[in-house]
Amino acid sequence: MKKILLAALLIGASAATASAQVEIGLKLSPSITNLRTESPSTLGFKNEKSKLTIGGGLVVDYFFGENYAFSSGLQLVGKGGTISYFDPNTNRRQEQKIGMQYLEVPLTVKLFTNDITTDTKLYFQLGGSVGGAIAAKINGEKRYTDPGNNNTETKASDHIIIPEAAVLAGLGVEYQVGQSTKVFAGLSYHRGLLNIDKYFDNERDFQDVTLKNSEFALDLGLKF
Template identity: 45%
Template structure:
């Protein structure tokens, strides 16, 4: 009986050691040029007035199931959004319709879980390999601001944004081996939002077909162990 327990313990330790040997964990910093795109009729006049620099930071992990392929995930804090414009029509004091342009600065923070596949090349230079990354990400809203305000007209601005976001992810970069288990990496990632982030405009403008989605390009730098 003791022999069976010892055998099971050794088997468990061996499996754990193998799994850890296949796993690389790191820290990633991702400044992002963030923007928005719109699904709306032209009469609403939606347009992006400017991209905005946002911050992303978190922990990433690559689980290798072969020498050149890995499942990559982690937990990222990402800030998204940009300055947008649209046309709002109301009635003037004489009861006549009047249209005015409105600009909003949207900022939404998410906790995001990337679910991607990474493909690695062999060495292209001494201790340097390239990687290509494709997949998606699931995000949940942490907080939000509109025009740098968390409360407008007595209501928290975060309530107007949807809780969850899905996005597609496509990236490429390079890794530099510094030691037996330490790597520096850098790359570029394109994030394309797939889900509507905000129902406020469809309610305000009386058009349920309006959707606002996040877009972004991030510069990723970090270290893996």
């Protein structure tokens, strides 16, 4: 009896391994990013301009069904935008162009349709991502001199928190060009969940200031 159970377990494990399929590829993502702002009306934080960035990295799709895959990877992405606020110390509006780089790991599910034409499928992607900031610049520089804080100079990277988390939603099309080669193109929206700012609260004593990332990306890739 034990031998039969063991054989059944081995057969089941072998079948699961055989049915599972992993596809690995590379992705390039030009994107438009901005910073969502929230603050008391006396400070008047506003999103002024979006930022054009480009990112990319490794894509890993682990299929647990014919049309269902867990999608992850490792990606380098750029984020940021231009904000403005009223500085009570200078009695004028100040503007900052904030640029950041993140390493991110997507944690999503991809749902594929059956072929809509020969070797072509639509996909829908939903989930999130987690990551951390690895670099930052303000007004194109790694250091920032604040005219509203006695011209104190600080590192741009000290203005933002390191961890980041976002909700991710996307859709696209995937086309098989060879036995194991596929190309894909899609659009995705990444909505940051965390307040990235730690400067205005800690150094300027501005209360209830929130800056959060948003990103619209064009996802272009190749899977092997």
